[in-house]
Amino acid sequence: MQNRWSDEEADGLSDLELLVYQSRLLGADPGLVLWGGGNTSLKVTEADFRGSPISVMRIKASGSDMKSCSTGDFPALRLDDILPLFERESMSDEEMVAYLGRCMLDPRSPRPSIETLLHAFLPHKSIVHSHADAVIALTNNASASRVLEDAFQGAVGVVEYLRPGFALAKRVGEAARGNPELMGVVLSNHGLITWGDTPRAAYDSHIELVARAEEYVRKGLRGASTSGGRARRALDDDERRRVAARIAPTLRGLVGSSSRMVLRYDDSPAVLEFVDSARGKELSAIGPATPDHVIRTKGTPLWAGVDASDAPASIQAKLRAAADDYVAGYTRYYEAHSEGSVPMLDPYPRIILVPGLGMWSAGRDAHSARVSGEMYRHTIEIIGSAEGIGGYASISPRDVFDAEYWPLELYKLTLAPPEKELERHIALVTGSAHGIGQAIAVRLAAEGAHVVVTDLDQAACQAVADELNQAHGDGRAIGLRMDVTDEDEVKAAFEQVCLAYGGLDILVSNAGIAPVGALDQLSLKDWQRAMDINATGHFLVARQAVTIMREQGLGGSLVFVGTKNVPSPGKDFGAYSASKAAEVQMAKVLAIENGEYGIRCNIVNPDAIFQGSALWSDEVREQRAEAHGIPVDGLEEFYRKRNLLQASITAEDVAESVLFLAGPRSSKTTGAMLPVDGGVRDAFPR
Numbered sequence: 001m002q003n004r005w006s007d008e009e010a011d012g013l014s015d016l017e018l019l020v021y022q023s024r025l026l027g028a029d030p031g032l033v034l035w036g037g038g039n040t041s042l043k044v045t046e047a048d049f050r051g052s053p054i055s056v057m058r059i060k061a062s063g064s065d066m067k068s069c070s071t072g073d074f075p076a077l078r079l080d081d082i083l084p085l086f087e088r089e090s091m092s093d094e095e096m097v098a099y100l101g102r103c104m105l106d107p108r109s110p111r112p113s114i115e116t117l118l119h120a121f122l123p124h125k126s127i128v129h130s131h132a133d134a135v136i137a138l139t140n141n142a143s144a145s146r147v148l149e150d151a152f153q154g155a156v157g158v159v160e161y162l163r164p165g166f167a168l169a170k171r172v173g174e175a176a177r178g179n180p181e182l183m184g185v186v187l188s189n190h191g192l193i194t195w196g197d198t199p200r201a202a203y204d205s206h207i208e209l210v211a212r213a214e215e216y217v218r219k220g221l222r223g224a225s226t227s228g229g230r231a232r233r234a235l236d237d238d239e240r241r242r243v244a245a246r247i248a249p250t251l252r253g254l255v256g257s258s259s260r261m262v263l264r265y266d267d268s269p270a271v272l273e274f275v276d277s278a279r280g281k282e283l284s285a286i287g288p289a290t291p292d293h294v295i296r297t298k299g300t301p302l303w304a305g306v307d308a309s310d311a312p313a314s315i316q317a318k319l320r321a322a323a324d325d326y327v328a329g330y331t332r333y334y335e336a337h338s339e340g341s342v343p344m345l346d347p348y349p350r351i352i353l354v355p356g357l358g359m360w361s362a363g364r365d366a367h368s369a370r371v372s373g374e375m376y377r378h379t380i381e382i383i384g385s386a387e388g389i390g391g392y393a394s395i396s397p398r399d400v401f402d403a404e405y406w407p408l409e410l411y412k413l414t415l416a417p418p419e420k421e422l423e424r425h426i427a428l429v430t431g432s433a434h435g436i437g438q439a440i441a442v443r444l445a446a447e448g449a450h451v452v453v454t455d456l457d458q459a460a461c462q463a464v465a466d467e468l469n470q471a472h473g474d475g476r477a478i479g480l481r482m483d484v485t486d487e488d489e490v491k492a493a494f495e496q497v498c499l500a501y502g503g504l505d506i507l508v509s510n511a512g513i514a515p516v517g518a519l520d521q522l523s524l525k526d527w528q529r530a531m532d533i534n535a536t537g538h539f540l541v542a543r544q545a546v547t548i549m550r551e552q553g554l555g556g557s558l559v560f561v562g563t564k565n566v567p568s569p570g571k572d573f574g575a576y577s578a579s580k581a582a583e584v585q586m587a588k589v590l591a592i593e594n595g596e597y598g599i600r601c602n603i604v605n606p607d608a609i610f611q612g613s614a615l616w617s618d619e620v621r622e623q624r625a626e627a628h629g630i631p632v633d634g635l636e637e638f639y640r641k642r643n644l645l646q647a648s649i650t651a652e653d654v655a656e657s658v659l660f661l662a663g664p665r666s667s668k669t670t671g672a673m674l675p676v677d678g679g680v681r682d683a684f685p686r
Contacts, residue, residue, distance in 0.1 A: 001134075001211040004028065005203055015044045016071050019058055022128070022199040027066025032130040032210065034378060035371040036065050037292055038191075039129040041119040042199060046076060048105065055079040059119055061110035063412070075109035082120045086173060091166035093408055114164045114408055121173030124195035126202035131191040131290050134213035137382050139188045140289060143390030148186060151216035156209065161188040161395055163291065163402055184209055189395050190290055220389035235308055235356055240267060243308050243315070244357050245495035250316045252502035253552035254323040255348045255362045260424035260554060262450060263502025264369035266377070267358035274380045275353045281305065283387070284353060287394025289379040291403035296372045297361075297379070299333070299400040301351035302326045308356030316551075323348070337401035342410060351376045364424055366450055366475030366501065420448030421663050426501045428452040428494075430484055430541055431511030433460035436561060436609050439651035440508050440658050445472050447659060449506065452497050454482040484511045484537030494544040503552045506662045507545035509538045510561040512580070516623035519574040527575050534579035535586070542590055546599060555598030559661045560587040561654070564607035564675065568682035572627045584673065591671035600670035602661040606654045607677035608639040643678030 004025045013021055019042040026032050026040065041059035048054050056076040060066070064073040081103040085091065091099075093114075100116055101107070113119075119127045138147050148158055157175035162168040172185050172193065183205045184194035192209060196202035235243070244265055255261050274280050281303045288294050304322040306315045330347040338344070350372050352360040361373030386392035395403075403409070427444045431437040433455035445451045445468045453461045453468070461479030468477035478500050482493040497504055512534045515526045542558060549556035562584045569577035584603050591601035625632040640648045657676050660666050677683055 001031070001132075001207050001214055002029075003204065003207045005200055007200075010200065015042060016058060016074065018042070018199045019074060019126075020069055020071055022126070022203050023060065023066045023069050025203065026128065026130055026206075027069070030374065030378070031133050032206075033066055034131070034375055036063055037131050038066055039113050039115050039119065039127075040066070040199075041116075041127045042074075043079060043125045046105065048078075056105055057082070057116075057120055059112050059116050062113050064110070073110065075112045076105040077103040077112060077116065077120075078105060079120060082117065085117060085166075086121050086170065088166075093165050093406075096166055097408065115169070117166055117169035118164070118172050118193070121169050122176050122193075122195055123173075124176075124197070124202070126196050126199045127193065128195070128202045128206045129191060129193045130206065130210070131292060132210045132213065133378055133382050134210055134217050134385065135186060135192045136189070136289050137217055137385035137389070138213055139186060139190070140382060140393050141386050141390045142393050144188065144393070147216065147389050151213055152186075152209065155183045155212075156192075157182050157185045159185055159187050161190065161399065163399070163406065190292075217385045217389060221385065237267075240308065240357055241499060242495065243312070245498040246312050247315055247319065247354075247357075248360070248498040249503040249548045249551040250319055251352055251360055252362075253554055254320060255350075255352070256424075256552075256554060257348065258346050259364075260505070261348075261362040261364065261502070262366050262369050262424060262426065263360045263362055264366065264373050265358065265360055265499045265502075266373050268377070270380060271359045271377065274384075275355050275358060280353070280355070283383050283392060286383075286392055287397075287400060289375075289382045289394070291395060291399065293375050293379065294400055294403045295409055296350060296363075296368075296375050298330075298350050299397070299404065301353050301359075301376065302349035304352060304354045306354060306356075308354070319354075333397060333401065337398055338405070342405055342407075345404065360502065362502075364419075365448075365473075367473055370475060421659075421665075422506070423448035425449045425505040425663075426452070426497070426503060427506035427508060427662065428454060428497060428504055428541075428545070429508040429510060430454050430482065430537070432508075433457050433464055435611070436606065436651045436654050437508070437510040438464055439655040440510065440561075441468065441477070443652070443655035443659050444506070444508075444662065445476055447663065450475070450501055451477040452493075452500075453477055453479045454493060455511070456481065456483055484541055485532040487540055490540045490544055494541075494548065498548065503554075504545055504548045504556065505554065506557045506559070507541060508559045508561065508658055508662065509541050509583075511537055512561070512563075514573070514576045514620055516572055516620055517575070518572050522575055530575035530579040531582070534576065535582035538583045539586060542586070546590065546594055549599050550594075550597050553597075556600070557662045558587070558590060558594075558599065558601040559658050560584065560601070560603045561658070562587075562603045562605045562673065564605050564677045564680055564683045566605060566673075567685060568680060570624075570627070572623060588671050595670055600661075600666070602666070602669060602671070603673045604654060604657045604661065605673055605675045605677065605683065607643070607649055607675075607680055607683070608636075609649055609651050609654060610636050610639075611651050640678075643680050645678040647678040649676060649678055 023040045039060050043057045045053050046056050057079050058074040058076050061073045159171045175185050194202050194205040252263050284301050304319050306318045327347045334344045350362050361369045363369035363372050383392045427449045429437050429441045432441040432453045441451045441453050453464045455461050458481035465477040465479035480493045483489045515530050563580045565577040566581050566584045587601050587603050625635045630638050654676050657674050
């Protein structure tokens with residue numbers, strides 16, 4: 001454990017800035033805290049609304065993340081109002097939350113941590129609380145009393161497991177006040193608390209104690225086999241990922257039966273070692289590393305005992321059976337501990353472990369799936385460490401239930417903002433590095449979709465994906481090179497989609513070209529290229545999308561970007577008009593073939609989108625101007641004036657129509673063509 005404190009960096013910082021600095025140091029080390037975990041506080045003197053100096057405690061707000069926190073994430077509470085509570089015998093969670101709300105210096109501040117009283121009752125200025133992996137390995141142990149004494153030699157007090165709240169706060173306060181020589185307190189199955197007269201002192205003590213725990217674990221692990229050794233043959237990387245991509249849509253359908261989930265695949269060496277071990281299944285069933293993990297990972301993962309070398313159909317059948325068993329087991333767990341006051345939460349797993357393949361984590365979006373996965377990776381490390389020094393243990397099923405169904409946690413769920421229209425959905429847009437495709441990708445991402453940007457230019461795809469991630473959060477988009485006419489390249493791209501997100505909900509098939517020339521003068525090469533891209537390309541991507549959507553069993557939406565030229569072909573545009581007509585006819589057949597699976601298929605027919613479009617090359621502009629008998633510089637105005645609304649049609653106009661057809665607003669529409677042309681009479685449906 002590295003001490004990251006720098007006096008040079010900390011010099012000149014205010015008390016509150018030092019608290020932020022200390023917190024970010026802790027948050028920078030995933031071995032100490034993970035997303036939203038841990039807590040820090042500082043007792044200082046500040047002015048109240050009258051300008052009078054009072055004693056306050058600044059503490060991390062509920063749900064804020066240490067590694068990215070700022071001064072606004074530390075609400076201030078009046079200590080003179082809080083400290084008398086230490087004399088009380090009991091206090092319910094609801095009473096505590098209401099009371100603390102009245103103690104805030106600024107009522108507009110974010111809600112303080114549920115562990116506020118714990119920090120307040122400690123008679124020290126600076127408090128640090130983490131869920132350090134090494135410390136958890138000592139507490140989650142069949143020999144916890146012995147290993148804690150051996151590791152810390154009396155430097156810490158130990159408080160048996162209690163859920164955060166008044167009772168735990170009072171126990172910790174009593175332990176610290178009763179033994180002023182202690183460096184900190186270990187919370188069983190929960191973590192470590194240290195203190196000091198300054199943020200630096202509290203941080204130093206924390207790092208020192210975690211380092212002691214790490215050293216104790218290292219000594220215990222020397223030469224130890226913690227998971228029984230490898231129990232099966234390891235697949236090579238390519239084979240493993242091919243199989244994983246094939247079964248990911250099945251998994252996504254299973255865990256998203258009640259609400260769609262985004263999946264994240266992890267085949268890192270530590271994960272593979274665990275899932276391929278002789279005791280992996282046994283150890284994974286013991287329970288969570290800390291109660292904080294339960295919300296993200298549930299009490300236990302789904303262990304799917306399949307043979308990765310089996311035929312995909314056999315693997316999928318076993319996965320379905322394993323998921324059914326998990327749901328039945330979760331239902332029994334709920335019924336055994338529930339008093340019926342709250343409905344059962346989603347009974348599907350958040351972590352799926354598959355021998356030979358690795359781990360999938362599930363979440364409402366890519367970030368949530370990543371957080372769940374990272375938490376379970378740390379659980380794997382904790383299990384291994386604990387097994388080396390006495391044997392992994394966890395809290396009881398009753399305690400797991402109380403953590404998962406804790407009213408304060410359930411209340412947090414009600415505070416989440418409403419989900420956007422395409423939240424939890426995964427969309428792939430072809431030809432989306434520029435023009436219409438890019439506008440569609442931007443619009444879908446703005447409505448919550450995870451977007452796969454594909455085109456021939458990998459760098460341009462990645463640039464669009466980077467912009468979407470910057471605007472909507474890391475993991476919201478990926479960029480992939482994909483030539484829609486290359487069957488192998490299309491298959492490989494869709495495999496990457498399944499590995500990145502678990503499956504697909506929306507395909508926007510947009511990539512196309514516009515060769516010009518009279519049919520009697522057109523070369524076979526140009527004709528064939530138009531057919532390859534404008535017809536066969538749509539077939540290849542649709543075939544892959546439909547296969548994935550059927551395996552998921554969640555329905556889906558295919559949207560094809562056609563053209564006004566389908567109902568109203570143009571002179572010297574024969575190859576374009578014919579190939580796009582083939583695309584649209586194929587789309588209608590897809591609607592017929594896939595309606596029973598809840599997969600809808602619709603078409604938008606734009607007209608003359610000049611903005612950012614690679615379709616309108618100089619050659620095409622010159623040819624179309626000649627065909628219409630107008631100068632090139634008057635082409636855009638000609639197309640505007642020829643429609644009934646005399647409106648210029650933009651890529652964003654097309655994107656709005658695609659959004660309508662892709663999402664729930666058109667849930668009862670399939671096989672339809674929607675013009676986006678300002679009203680071209682010749683293109684009216686007949």
